Structures are given as structure tokens and as C-alpha cells.
Amino acid sequence: MTNFFGKYRGKVKKNQDPKKLGRLQVIVPEVLDVDNENWALPCLPYTGKDMGMFTIPPEGANIWVEFEGGNRDRPIWTGCFWSNEEVPKEVLAAYEQNGDPAEIQVFKTEDLILILSRRTKKEGVTLEIKLPKKDNKNAKKLIKLTLDKKGIEIKHDQQTLLKLTEDLIELKTKETGVDITAKQIQLKEKEGGEGKLEESGIELNKKSSTAKLTNDGIQLKNGKSEMQLASSGIKVSNDGSEIAVNSAIDVKNSGGAKINLSQVKVNINNGALEVM
Numbered sequence: 001m002t003n004f005f006g007k008y009r010g011k012v013k014k015n016q017d018p019k020k021l022g023r024l025q026v027i028v029p030e031v032l033d034v035d036n037e038n039w040a041l042p043c044l045p046y047t048g049k050d051m052g053m054f055t056i057p058p059e060g061a062n063i064w065v066e067f068e069g070g071n072r073d074r075p076i077w078t079g080c081f082w083s084n085e086e087v088p089k090e091v092l093a094a095y096e097q098n099g100d101p102a103e104i105q106v107f108k109t110e111d112l113i114l115i116l117s118r119r120t121k122k123e124g125v126t127l128e129i130k131l132p133k134k135d136n137k138n139a140k141k142l143i144k145l146t147l148d149k150k151g152i153e154i155k156h157d158q159q160t161l162l163k164l165t166e167d168l169i170e171l172k173t174k175e176t177g178v179d180i181t182a183k184q185i186q187l188k189e190k191e192g193g194e195g196k197l198e199e200s201g202i203e204l205n206k207k208s209s210t211a212k213l214t215n216d217g218i219q220l221k222n223g224k225s226e227m228q229l230a231s232s233g234i235k236v237s238n239d240g241s242e243i244a245v246n247s248a249i250d251v252k253n254s255g256g257a258k259i260n261l262s263q264v265k266v267n268i269n270n271g272a273l274e275v276m
Helices: 089-096
Strands: 008-014 024-027 039-042 062-067 075-080 104-108 112-117 124-133 136-148 151-156 159-165 169-172 176-180 184-189 193-198 201-206 209-214 217-222 225-230 233-238 241-245 249-252 258-261 266-268 273-275
Touching: 024 062, 024 075, 089 104
Parallel strands: 039 075
Antiparallel strands: 008 024, 008 062, 024 039, 062 075, 104 112, 112 124, 124 136, 136 151, 151 159, 159 169, 169 176, 176 184, 184 193, 193 201, 201 209, 209 217, 217 225, 225 233, 233 241, 241 249, 249 258, 258 266, 266 273
16 A cells, blocks of 8 residues: 655645534545545644634645555645735735844734734734624724734724823724823813813813813803802803902993992992992
């Protein structure tokens, strides 16, 4: 009986193993014909009870095949290889960019890419996941996770959702955003609303309306209208008219009329009428 030692080029015929052991039906032109139905066992780098590594190539993929003890009826698939036109662009980039290609590891399936890089200035881990879009199953939306020396970043369809760095935590959706630094928390929404929390106080903005809260008091604005509340008193104004409340009450309008109410008297228009 002829023995077959060494590695032989083959292709995956079937990858649906009824025993669920990671076996493949293979075509090896030099040894096994197309009608062969023997299942090739995988040569795995790591296994154990309820543990191990599972990566099955698709049907039609190029694989390396050996035969246990040289017996053609006991095939083993030991790995895979690319043809020239099958090499992933991420792998080509590892060769085309300056640096040692061994500094980059790529794991890519149809909808997932995992890149590990040890290159100077590009150290980190990148994970990309492509998912079907609800309105078009043929279109793909991309979720990308990057971990590097700058921090962590998560993107969805090229838009940053989450960024964590030494100085910043940034959260975003299509309509809102939150930025957190050591000195400030900032919130934004697409219609122009904004909120800031700082050591000096809190500020809220919505188009022409603002609210400020500090240790010294509260200030509210809307267009020409304004209200100020402090420990010393309250002041309300609008387009030249004003009411101030402290130890006394002062009222005036844009035409110049004034009223002053103190504990002992009422003064109207700078003494035009005075009540004691």
C-alpha cells in the first residue's frame, strides 16, 4: 500500500461536520478525488475538556492536508493558505507600510476584523464588526473598537460613540453628547441645547435662553429678559424696565419712571411724590 507523507494542497469540499469536531471533507488532487467522503480531522493548537480553539474555513478555501501514518483514509487538515487574489487588504497593508510585517497580526472573517499592532506610534488593538443594516440587508454598518496608548474609542458608521483618554470621557449619539474632563462636564443636543458643570458653577443654554448657577447666585436670561438672584437681593429686568428687591424695592421702566419703597418711605420719580 502506498504511503502519503508530507503536506498536500487541497480545498474544502464540505465544512458541516455531523460530529461537530471541526472536521472537513477535502479534495486533494494528488491523493483524494472529488468523490472522496472521508472526513479530515483538524490539527488544533489547543484543546481540552470544554475548551479549545475553533476556526473553520469556508467551503472552497485552500488548505494543507496530511495523512496520519501516511494512510490516505485518515486525512488531517493542518492549515490554510491564500492564492494571490485572496490576500486581505489589511495583510497587504502590513507589507506595504514601513516596518516589520511580523509586528501586525490580523484575524479577518467576512464581517469581523481583529488587528493587533506592535508598530511604533501604532501600537494597539482594533476590532471592526460589520452588521447588516435594517433597511438594506446587503448594506453594512460598521462598529469599530480601538484600544491604543491614547485610550479607547468606539465608532458606529464612522461616528464616535465613546472615547476614553487620560484627560477626557466623551459619549455621543446622533442627537446628544457628553464630554467629561477633570474640570468640566459638558452636555450637548442637536437643537442647540448645552449644559456645563464646572468648579465655578453650572451653566445651561438653549438658543436664546441661559441659566447660570454659581456660589454668588443664580442668573436666568431669555432674550432681553433677565433675572438675578443673590444673597443680597433679587433683580428682574426686561428691555430697560427693572425691579430690584433688597433692603428696599426699586421699580423703573424704560420711560424713566421710578418707584422706591424703603422701610420708612415711598419715593416716586425722584421726589415728585414722597410718602413718609
